[in-house]
Amino acid sequence: MKDNGSNNGKELQLACGLGWFSIGLGLAEVLAPGAVAHLTGLPPRRGLLRLFGFREIATGLAIFSQRRPVEGLWARVAGDVLDLAVLASAYGSRKTNPTKITASIAAVAGVTALDVYCGQAIHSNPDAMQGVQRVRETLTINDTAENLYNFWHQFENLPGFMTHLKSVTKIGENRWHWVAKGPARTSVEWDAEIVAHRPNEFISWRSLEGSDVYTVGTVHFERAHGGRGTIIRVEMEYAPPAGALGATVAKLFGEAPQKQVPVDLRRFKQLMETGEVLRTDGQPSGRPGNRRSKIDLMLQH
């Protein structure tokens, strides 16, 4: 069972998509206003189109540069209204092609609806404003709850199967210092504490107030039917240091928790069942310089 990328994740994704759309359209309007005019059916007023292009680029950047993309989205809605007004005024003109104008109005109206939906959804969802990502993953492991619980409870063990973690060090009673790999060879550090636990049943942890990273996690251990080992359920919430932008960048560099947690748990299973994590890095290939497979790298890191 999986719940990768909860609703707010999807909206955030949509917001990022709209941001890129803005930048792309803006660049087209600035660099090739003639072509844009031809496609949309507008009269070739290059100056006005260039101006609109700069506006598009600015709103696109606003979506990315803010911890909350919502202002950027409302700016897009305002721009959409402006675009619609220009298109409507051109509709009556004899110099324009009514079929093309109608198609352009329909296209802009569609994008406007998306902008409004996305803006409202993110506005009404405080988690999304913080770029919070949620992950849930379930797996059955052929071992006892006691063994699994004891292993997990030693948080120093986590980097053994969570490869994005560089280290976890005990700094006090129930407190741990975490160091994770960030995008582009940076690292991200935070302190977390165990907030609740019941032996052989569950462990919950969360980052301390004021940390750069917000993270809450719970792992449950539950006996499977018919002596088939232990079901583990992991639920995690995570907000990267730079909010929405951080999340986007992390995704681009493959450090997204929705992708990592399922792979990490499969490694945890390998470690507990077979005593080691099966690796394929370092095996030979006919690639120049024995370069690693791109697919393996993408999936396993």
Place this chain on the structure above:
Amino acid sequence: MKANCWYGKKDVRVEEVPDPEIINMNDAIVRITSTAICGSDLHLYNGFVPAMEKGDILGHEFMGEVVEVGPSVKRLQMGDRVVVPFPIACGQCFFCEKGLFSLCENSNPNSVLAEKMWGHSPAGVYGYSHLLGGFAGGQAEFARVPFADVNPIKIESSLTDEQVLFLSDILPTGYMAAENCEIEPGDTVAVWGCGPVGQFAIKSAFLLGAEQVIGIDQVPERLDMAQRNTGAEVINCSDVDSVIETLKDMTGGRGPDRCIDAVGLEADGHAHGFQYAYDRFKQSVMSETDRPIALREAILSCRNGGTVSVPGVYGGFIDKVPFGSVMNRSLTIKTGQTHVQRYMRPLLEMIEKGEIDPSFVVTHRLPLEEAAKGYAMFNDKEDHCVKIVLKPAA
């Protein structure tokens, strides 16, 4: 070392690559003495298997001598002569404990990708795409073998390489195909495809008590091989109007009790004119990944309440499969990548006792350096090619 690498459709080359090293504590390194080209390697050769990357080392049927073991390996020692099964199994998970080794939960490091495509992931396989783990294959001078205490079988008798090599895949695959049929006394078994797996499926069907076995193919030398070595009756599908009608005729109108599709996703079926053209077209526009010509025919031929067993490899999606026939006529379909580890010991004993000698399928022996030539010859069925064994330089 030298290794046969994949570079694209119909482009395989033997290149100089680094020697494999122990990566995990349970690994062994095997110096390969014999390795074979499998019919399923041709699906890679013809570009039907996704998630291949330029430079991947091919090969999943190999044997040799253990030259190095990892610190946790207990059962194997340097100098042991071993045959390596093609699916990699950990021996500890739910499926390995049930003997379903090709479904091992711990041997595919890329399982999340396989889950996206197939719902759940099977085991890792040597040299068979990154969907199945991206493991370097055995058409090479050396190979790394993970979970060495669980997988390879030691050969302690003086049998030749060619008598035991096929324990790695095709002999157990043919055997499991016949076992999946749940043959009853008096049964007739029909086998589509008389390549090496088909030959072993026919042989195994007789061993498991079939009264009559019928081999179906369009390559005359393969039909000859089946007649000569297994005692099967044969149908050359190019010579008959309808395989289904011919089978009815040979089975008193009822149809074969058990049908085995040992053809898989690249069914040739030039004898099937329109149907072949239809599937070929759908594959070329990517609206179907596999051509299920043999499977359709096996389903429609099978007698009511019979079994269709599918050892032939399918990778993705098939079209126009007569599932109504399966449901309304109470057919059972059984399939799967072979749980090789389950069959190696009993089949080795049968070889030692002389009940089966799998070396009869070998038609060509080539040095590893000539792998590319071997692939082309096997693919085009030139020079009566049925099975090629590659020999790395001694």
